[in-house]
Amino acid sequence: MEMLKNQTEKKNFINEDERRARLDKKNERARAKRRTETEEEKRKRLEKRNEKDRARRREESTQDKKIRLGKRKLISSEESPQKRVTRLEDKSALQRKHIQNETAVQRVSRLAYVSTLQKKRREAESSEERAVRLEHDNTFKKKQLESESTEQRTARLEHIRKIQKKRLDTESAEQRAARLEHVNALQKNWLDTESAEQRAARLEHLNALQKKRLERESSEERALRLQQMRVFQQKREAVQNKVQSDDDSTAPLLQQTFARTRMMKFHEELSSIDFNICSVCLETFSGAKMTKSTICQRCCRDKKDPKLYSTNNNMDPGKVPIELQVSTQ
Numbered sequence: 266m267e268m269l270k271n272q273t274e275k276k277n278f279i280n281e282d283e284r285r286a287r288l289d290k291k292n293e294r295a296r297a298k299r300r301t302e303t304e305e306e307k308r309k310r311l312e313k314r315n316e317k318d319r320a321r322r323r324e325e326s327t328q329d330k331k332i333r334l335g336k337r338k339l340i341s342s343e344e345s346p347q348k349r350v351t352r353l354e355d356k357s358a359l360q361r362k363h364i365q366n367e368t369a370v371q372r373v374s375r376l377a378y379v380s381t382l383q384k385k386r387r388e389a390e391s392s393e394e395r396a397v398r399l400e401h402d403n404t405f406k407k408k409q410l411e412s413e414s415t416e417q418r419t420a421r422l423e424h425i426r427k428i429q430k431k432r433l434d435t436e437s438a439e440q441r442a443a444r445l446e447h448v449n450a451l452q453k454n455w456l457d458t459e460s461a462e463q464r465a466a467r468l469e470h471l472n473a474l475q476k477k478r479l480e481r482e483s484s485e486e487r488a489l490r491l492q493q494m495r496v497f498q499q500k501r502e503a504v505q506n507k508v509q510s511d512d513d514s515t516a517p518l519l520q521q522t523f524a525r526t527r528m529m530k531f532h533e534e535l536s537s538i539d540f541n542i543c544s545v546c547l548e549t550f551s552g553a554k555m556t557k558s559t560i561c562q563r564c565c566r567d568k569k570d571p572k573l574y575s576t577n578n579n580m581d582p583g584k585v586p587i588e589l590q591v592s593t594q
């Protein structure tokens with residue numbers, strides 16, 4: 266009996282030795298192959314390996330996962346802080362390199378994988394874990410915003426604008442209506458339920474935010490902001506006028522809504538037309554009526570000297586008299 270046990274142990278030992286030797290050989294072969302592989306082969310190999318890893322993780326049981334994470338924890342608890350920093354830096358450098366070199370298909374697949382992972386993780390988290398995560402995210406974002414350079418900030422804002430624009434450009438009328446309704450409901454609910462202190466805090470926060478924004482904005486950003494404000498103001502006035510005067514037929518004509526909107530439209534259209542002044546008759550025409558760049562068709566056809574409507578023929582009435590200069594809209 267004792268002998269049998271010894272024999273089994275010996276056999277196991279030999280098997281273990283053989284196994285090690287076999288694995289070493291296999292690893293050596295793989296290393297040799299890796300030394301001579303091209304970039305393309307390497308990329309394919311890593312991609313295959315990652316896909317395998319992902320598949321394994323998707324399938325793994327809770328028990329297996331616990332073991333895997335436990336191993337990882339053990340490794341990380343044994344390493345020095347310095348080593349840890351180096352390892353994490355190396356890892357993120359590698360990741361960055363990989364992301365820079367990935368194809369569009371790889372990118373889509375990676376993002377899909379990350380978002381399913383994230384979704385899974387969030388579905389499983391408790392409300393406390395969620396609070397901690399959000400707190401952590403906020404601190405991280407705050408830190409990042411505080412340390413970003415002007416170029417980084419511009420790039421970030423540009424990126425956000427692009428994404429927003431793309432989203433707005435591609436949304437359907439129903440999606441738009443749903444979005445606005447959702448935002449309004451959220452806002453209304455929030456405003457309805459906030460206390461006096463919350464309100465004061467909100468307004469103070471907004472003021473501080475605006476102040477900061479104004480201090481940092483470039484002249485282009487300023488111009489854009491003012492332009493947006495003007496458009497917004499016009500829209501608001503239009504809405505107010507409509508609300509105030511559903512029946513304003515007894516008001517003076519120039520204060521009635523329909524007259525004001527039409528006048529506004531007229532001026533808008535007017536300002537979108539290019540005008541040219543004929544250098545002979547000094548009349549103003551829209552671009553299409555001009556033959557050469559500076560003379561109108563009528564003056565062009567007029568071959569007499571002096572031309573009929575020219576200054577030389579005493580046809581220029583001069584400046585508009587002061588009494589007539591008061592213009593009305």
Ligand SMILES: [Zn+2]
Nearest residue numbers: 543546561564
């Ligand atoms: Zn003319």
